[in-house]
Amino acid sequence: MKEYIEALLFAAPEPLTQSQINGIFPSENIDLNKIILELNSEYLKTGKMIYIKSIANGYQILTKPDCHLYIQRLYNKSRKIQLTQAALEALSIIAYKQPISKNDVEYIRGVNCDSVIKTLLEKDLVTLKGREESPGRALLYGTTQAFLECFGLNKITDLPKLKELTELISEGNTPTTLFDATE
The missing domain is CATH 1.10.10.10 (Winged helix-like DNA-binding domain superfamily/Winged helix DNA-binding domain)
Structure with missing residues (x-):
């Protein structure tokens, strides 16, 4: 089940919530918090440059700050919003x-x-x-x-x-x- 959750997090354009997971797997009793902890532990052990963060009452896969420069180069522009x-x-x-x-x-x-x-x-x-x-x-x-x-x-x-x-x-x-x- 963990692999499916990881794939959904990867594909989701915004943070994925427990209620969305419950809707996708209605017959399963999935503890999203537990799966997130396991995935983050695996990412840390293997040195992955991604992690899962709790944002806006859901979870989202993010890249580590060390990758920012390279991702910025990929998109060839700054993604910062400048406000007065x-x-x-x-x-x-x-x-x-x-x-x-x-x-x-x-x-x-x-x-x-x-x-x-x-x-x-x-x-x-x-x-x-x-x-x-x-x-x-x-x-x-x-x-x-x-x-x-x-x-x-x-x-x-x-x-x-x-x-x-x-x-x-x-x-x-x-x-x-x-x-x-x-x-």
């Missing part, structure tokens, strides 16, 4: 306060966010989550599955807490490139 400071600010506000209206994002940032939110929507990092119940029924924004995948998060609650961020910044850990994703 304004877009990063708006994205963090949306991620931590979702669902949130554009007006609330603008209030927090103190400037108009029309083009920034449009960019985040185009890059599939945020999506519409509904409307406010108050008069005017403003659109509400939240993060997407692609956001979780880009940041390597399993769920939105995996985001660092404010105290952790403050400690990272005070230590000078402010990476310029935040995440990998397709453009």
Whole structure:
């Protein structure tokens, strides 16, 4: 069964969940977590340049960071999404306060966010989550599955807490490139 799971992980375009496995093998009682641990152990023992990571409530086969340069050469372009400071600010506000209206994002940032939110929507990092119940029924924004995948998060609650961020910044850990994703 492990070999079939490995093949499915290899073929899946997005993280594969336990419920998807249950749907593919309805008569089997498969412990996906156990199989993932076994596969990762085998990859480590044999020196494979791949591993399986828990992302967005599922599992995905990834290449080790050591391979990045060679994979980049294969595709002959950088796969990093570059965001402006304004877009990063708006994205963090949306991620931590979702669902949130554009007006609330603008209030927090103190400037108009029309083009920034449009960019985040185009890059599939945020999506519409509904409307406010108050008069005017403003659109509400939240993060997407692609956001979780880009940041390597399993769920939105995996985001660092404010105290952790403050400690990272005070230590000078402010990476310029935040995440990998397709453009």
